Amino acid sequence: MDIKHYMNVVGQAARKASRAIARADTNQKNKALLAIADAIERDLERLVAANMVDLENARQNGLEEALIDRLTLPEKTVRGMAEGLRQIAALPDPVGEMDDFTYRPSGIQLGKMRVPLGVVGIIYEARPNVTADAAGLCLKSGNAVILRGGSEAFHSNQAIAACVHEGLRVADLPLHAVQVLETTDRAAVGELITMSEFVDVIVPRGGKGLIERISREARVPVIKHLDGNCHVYIDDTANPDKAFNIALNAKTHRYGTCNTMETLLVHTAFAEFILPRLAAAYWEKGVELRGCERTQGILGDKVVAATEADWETEYLAPVLAIKVVGGIDDAIEHINHYGSHHTDAIVTDDYGRARRFLREVDSASVMVNASTRFADGFEYGLGAEIGISTDKIHARGPVGLHGLTSQKWIVLGDGQIRQ
Numbered sequence: 001m002d003i004k005h006y007m008n009v010v011g012q013a014a015r016k017a018s019r020a021i022a023r024a025d026t027n028q029k030n031k032a033l034l035a036i037a038d039a040i041e042r043d044l045e046r047l048v049a050a051n052m053v054d055l056e057n058a059r060q061n062g063l064e065e066a067l068i069d070r071l072t073l074p075e076k077t078v079r080g081m082a083e084g085l086r087q088i089a090a091l092p093d094p095v096g097e098m099d100d101f102t103y104r105p106s107g108i109q110l111g112k113m114r115v116p117l118g119v120v121g122i123i124y125e126a127r128p129n130v131t132a133d134a135a136g137l138c139l140k141s142g143n144a145v146i147l148r149g150g151s152e153a154f155h156s157n158q159a160i161a162a163c164v165h166e167g168l169r170v171a172d173l174p175l176h177a178v179q180v181l182e183t184t185d186r187a188a189v190g191e192l193i194t195m196s197e198f199v200d201v202i203v204p205r206g207g208k209g210l211i212e213r214i215s216r217e218a219r220v221p222v223i224k225h226l227d228g229n230c231h232v233y234i235d236d237t238a239n240p241d242k243a244f245n246i247a248l249n250a251k252t253h254r255y256g257t258c259n260t261m262e263t264l265l266v267h268t269a270f271a272e273f274i275l276p277r278l279a280a281a282y283w284e285k286g287v288e289l290r291g292c293e294r295t296q297g298i299l300g301d302k303v304v305a306a307t308e309a310d311w312e313t314e315y316l317a318p319v320l321a322i323k324v325v326g327g328i329d330d331a332i333e334h335i336n337h338y339g340s341h342h343t344d345a346i347v348t349d350d351y352g353r354a355r356r357f358l359r360e361v362d363s364a365s366v367m368v369n370a371s372t373r374f375a376d377g378f379e380y381g382l383g384a385e386i387g388i389s390t391d392k393i394h395a396r397g398p399v400g401l402h403g404l405t406s407q408k409w410i411v412l413g414d415g416q417i418r419q
């Protein structure tokens, strides 16, 4: 395949489709979303079978457990995809929303109108449900999208793409509004991130290799959705049961996701009390603990000595780094230094410290007395998510319909001229 030519065709088609999808009315978009959801549920067996092919290949290629977990598309997740699409259909359409109206002294009426971004290019991990979620959110927000999922999920993604196209057809919308690339050649990524005439924004979801390439080559604006080195800080005023439940859930609910806690920070005055109970629960679940000297002193030799690299690592696996800190100042400093600006939580009953943590931790989601696992579009009521933005500009944290739009100024006059 001539990748440059192929991507040129894809880009042109996306640009053309973006105009049609931008002016589609809400009923038409919802009709497509509901038809995609129906097609996904009807084709459940076909989707699971396509996913089996990907899983078989992944196992033969020795893919890591966390990646296999993300790649797996069980019946429950397929139904979840359909449910997510129905939820997106039920959400208010942001396109065309007008607000901030005011009259200027000149007599013009000034306001803002919410509009789609245009063509969105998404490069994401081998997680097939993202294909449906991203397609649904882009569709509802009036954007055309070019989807480049992880190569290990190729068959699953193509099977989902067929359902998406069926829905677009039913609603009489252009099929090129959602294009799932039909190649796993990384040269296509190189084209996608440089074709600024066809693509308005790139959303990269991934790790270090992807970041490096994007930073080096992208000529299209980027909203980074990068790694999650997330923390929970247990303060000495924490309610013990809340601290235990949150720290356990944040690590063990799902190991491979970007909102999973990777480092636990514990106030020095609380460490001896809470760590033994927590460690027993982690070990029971097979989590390896790597700790600072103080942690080792409390928990013994079973804890591996943590190195500088551990504070920086996103394990995406049953491994947890633990550090005993002097208090909230040390905790905030550690998080802002080693974290990835994704999601961090404090467990405390001290109102003032909770407020300080919220203001001073520089992350997309900052939580008080809740698990980092909540940083998710569905959990935040967005229906689904494009991903979790670790960027500061335009959209931060789970990105839904509003994150896929911007606002333009609108001016209503009745003949005014500038004096």
Ligand SMILES: NC(=O)C1=CN([C@@H]2O[C@H](COP(=O)(O)OP(=O)(O)OC[C@H]3O[C@@H](n4cnc5c(N)ncnc54)[C@H](OP(=O)(O)O)[C@@H]3O)[C@@H](O)[C@H]2O)C=CC1
Residues within 6 Å of the ligand: 067, 123, 124, 125, 126, 148, 149, 150, 151, 152, 184, 186, 189, 190, 205, 206, 207, 208, 209, 210, 211, 213, 225, 226, 227, 228, 257, 258, 314, 386, 387, 388, 389, 390
């Ligand atoms: N913030 C967020 O919303 C999310 C963050 N992540 C983060 O992603 C990381 C793990 O995901 P993982 O699957 O390993 O991510 P990768 O970065 O390995 O892969 C993600 C996507 O990028 C592509 N890619 C990677 N490197 C390059 C390159 N040099 N050139 C072109 N394409 C490239 C992959 O393609 P190919 O298939 O060819 O490898 C894949 O489509 C974790 O750090 C996780 O936290 C993941 C999902 C969401």
Ligand SMILES: N[C@@H](CCC(=O)OP(=O)(O)O)C(=O)O
Residues within 6 Å of the ligand: 070, 125, 127, 256, 257, 258, 259, 373, 375, 376, 377, 385, 387, 388
């Ligand atoms: N949506 C996720 C979190 C974000 C996400 O997709 O990240 P990842 O699992 O790293 O691909 C969840 O908690 O289910």
